[in-house]
Amino acid sequence: MSIHILALVGSVRAGSHNGQLAQAxxxxxxxxxxxSIQENLDQVPFYNEDLDSEGSIPQHAAALRESAARADALLLFVPEYNGTMSAVLKNAIDWLSRPYGAGALSGKPVAVIGASGGQYGGVWAHQDARKAATAAQANVLEDITLSIPDSLTRFADTHPLDDSEIATELKSVVVRLAQAAERATAAHV
Incomplete structure (x- = not known):
């Protein structure tokens, strides 16, 4: 059986270090x-319950929900914007939290990692992303953490895939998240 992990990247900027981490x-x-990395998060409209009605959900929001529903686990790559997560990531979590009690995140293993230009690696944003995912009823794996500080310098000339320390840590995150997804799948069989 294959495990499918869906990556949501909270930065839509070309060349984003969090996007590079997801690629790695x-x-x-x-x-x-x-x-797989979810595309077009910046095309998902801000969550509005008026838009969220049976049969008329906006195309990109529906695609996001479908991708998350098919995934066994989600890996959130979280940049820090003004001390918290980006609006695009918060919006994705909001869409995935509905319908309440049966959203696409409900019961799914979710890990939160990321890089930031700041000295703490975005830990505040990561805490907020974990809180929002928990409120959306995800099974947030608090023991999986990877907060990479000073990404502007660290990845200025090196892609995260070519940074042996980061590549090792990233692979460990993926393996541990896949193991959690296997356990969750086995528990539901």
Missing amino acids: AAKLTPEGVEL
Whole structure:
């Protein structure tokens, strides 16, 4: 059985270090694990219950929900904007939290990691992302953490995939998240 992990990247900027981390994670998956990166998060409209009605959900919001529903686990790559997570990531979590009690995150293993230009690696944003995912009824794996500080310098000339320390840590995150997904899947069989 193959485990599918869906990556949500909270930065839509071309060349984003969190986007590069997600690309690296997709290449570091072990056999039996697939990691896909959700595209077009910046095209998902802000959550509005008026838009969230049966049969008329906006295209990109519906695609996000479908991708998350098919995934066995989610890996959130969280930049820090003004001390918290980005609006695009918070919006994605909001769409995935509905319908309440049956949202696409409900019961799914979720890990939160990321890089930031600041000296703490975005830990405040990561805490907020964990809190929002928990409120959306995800099974947030608090023991999986990776907060990479000073990414502007660290990745100025090196892609995260070519940074052996980061590549090792990233692979460990993916393996541990896949193991959590396997346990969750086995518990539901």
